[in-house]
Amino acid sequence: MSDCQRPNRPESLPPEHIPRVEELQTVSVLFKQLSDASRLRIFWLLCHCEACGTELAGIVEMTPQAVAHHLRLLRSSHLLVSRREGKEVYYRAADTAQAQALHHMIEQVVEISCPRAGRRYRAVRPAEKTYKGEDDCGSVDPGNAAGPQGEFPRGENDPKDRRPRRIFGGEHCGGAGSGGAVPKRSEQGLGGTQQAVPRRIGDVWMMKLAPQVNTALELLEAAGYEAYLVGGAVRDFVRDSSPAKDWDIATNALPEQVKAVFAGFRLIETGLKHGTVTVVIDHIQLEITTYRVDGGYTDHRHPDAVSFTRSLKEDLERRDFTMNALAYHPAAGVVDLVGGRADIEAGLVRCVGDPDRRFREDGLRMLRALRFASVYGMTIEPGTAAAVHRNRALLERIAAERVQAELTKLLCGRGAAAVLRSFADVLEVLIPELVPMFGFDQRNPHHDRDVWEHTIAVVEHTPPEPVLRWAALFHDMGKPSCFSLTEDGVGHFFGHAEQGAVMTERILNSLRFDRDGRERIARRVRYHDMPLTADRKRSKRLLSKHGVEAARQLIGLHRADTLGQSAVCKPRLAVFDTMDAIVEEILREEACFSLKDLAVNGTDMLDLGFRGREIGAVLQKCLDAVLDERAANDREELLSFARAERTAAK
Helix, strand or coil, X not given: CCCCCCCCCXXXXXXXXXXXXXXXXXXXXXXXXXXXXXXXXXXXXXXXXEEEHHHHHHHHXXXXXXXXXXXXXXXXXXXXEEEEECCEEEXXXXXXXXXXXXXXXXXXHHCCCCCCCCCCCCCCECCCCCCCCCCCCCCCCHHHCCXXXXXXXXXXCCCCCCCCCCEXXXXXXXXXXXXXXXXXXXXXXXXXXXXXXXXXECCEEECCXXXXXXXXXXXXXXXXXCEEEECHHHHHHHHHCCCCCCEEEEECCCHHHHHHHCCCCEEECCCHHHCEEEEEECCEEEEEEECEEECCCCCCCCCCCEEECCCHHHHHHCCCEHHHCEEEECCCEEEECCCHHHHHHHCEECECCCHHHHHHXXXXXXXXXXXXXHHHCCEECHHHHHHHHHHHHHHHHCCHHHHHHHHHHHHCCCCHHHHHHHCHHHHHHHCHHHHHHCCCCCCCCCCCCCHHHHHHHHHHHCCCCHHHHHHHHHCCCCCHHHCXXXXXXXEECCCHHHHHHHHHHHHHHHCCCCHHHHHHHHHHHHCCCCCCCCCHHHHHHXXXXXXXXXXXXXXXXXXXXXXXXXXXXXXXXXXXXXXXXXXXXXHHCCCCCCHHHCCCCHXXXXXXXXXXXXXXXXXXXXXXXXXXXXXXXXHHHHHXXXXXHHHHHC
């Protein structure tokens, strides 16, 4: 407004000329809808072409759900119109004065040049009707929505854009270290998760984020909120650039505000009590949690109440371990306020703040500390370790299912042996049946370790499979109660395998293992010391009795058991290597070692005159003949064998 148009004083403006609030409500709603930069970009594009949601998603590099969210809001403000063609819905700017005015305002304020009338671009879907304002806007190819020089108008890809640069997903659009180049879009597509591949931009290591995470961060920040990636994804990125398994986002937006931001997406509100809203984008679940400070922990497991905060620092300082108290933002890299990066580099598991307080808040954190140390091969920081020992009694309050899950991961970790050795007193609280093994002298030339140290060695040499590792932990648990001495002072443990199997089933039942898991582990314990011979017939018998998986695991358990014994037992290792080779040979040959593999069946036996239990008995004899290689697994040969058995029975 020029000086001649502007009144000198407010009182000089007639009251009737001042618009009422009600009259400005429509403008207010429109401005609110256009407060998001991504939404503005979509609106500008649709002022020049017609496109469906899928096409738009590819152009602006957003997920289809995010684009649909913006389209819904723009359409609700009557800024867009749509039409359906087959299964697709196509959108364009409405041919209204409001839409035209907003279009020109965007271009004038940001100094975007509208596509010139003299330069036409092929339209993927030309609009049924396009308005022509003073710049004579025409159709533009949404796949090449560029200005006269082939540039995207003042968007992220415009090297002349002087707005502050944003970095998402490690894709740096201009600025230091990039040369202004825009990396190619991931070939993995919007529906899949992305590997956390580090990329250095200046002094910042960038993390490759899934497109769904980028969408969530962008939507939250466009609405005026902070948002950071937190949790295991950041920890594993800093530790060894491992791909993320879960995506957790922390924000200063309250739960109701988060729900409003993602109103167009599927929401899961099961964690709403603690400030967590799960947002589903392209079938990927993102847990979005409000910054919070926890209250007291009466049950030593869950906070009695939580209070929300606006401070990222306060949120990070309530977490369990320093390596889990890291945050990440694409524009800033890793945010470390508690020394988590240094602890990861030093291989230390350290509590945030006072470890006694952390463990009194949640006793499960002690098992998590042991599990992290085992899985990552780390050392528990001395102060944290001492607090674990002091507070171990709190583990009695932890649900059996959670104990089972943590111990399984611990046992399968590369550092399991060190943890078992250093924290036996912690295991004592959870599985008191292990205590008699501690320091128990076997007094046998085959063993140069006590029962517990031998057990640790067996666990260490067992393949990191849950069934095998649990069986290794329990395989000699029955020894102390079965111990006996001969006259010459040599210790023996007759019946310890069966005793251990009974104890194993009881313990696993208390830890809430399912029936199949209990039976599989107990079976390995029961047969861990059965005689094994590098013989083809005996190997077939082993496969027949236990199945392929169990047979392989029993051989592996025998090998680990031998490796945990004294040097006099080591020659036995060659037997297990030979058995492995024999078993694989039998499997390659598709040899018969079970009733279902026989070339004859019950119907054949009925035809031969067998009845009732006779059928099962003669089929077992046929299988035994095949296993012992007295007969081939051939139908005619086995029928002849069965006839001979029937004749002999008469």
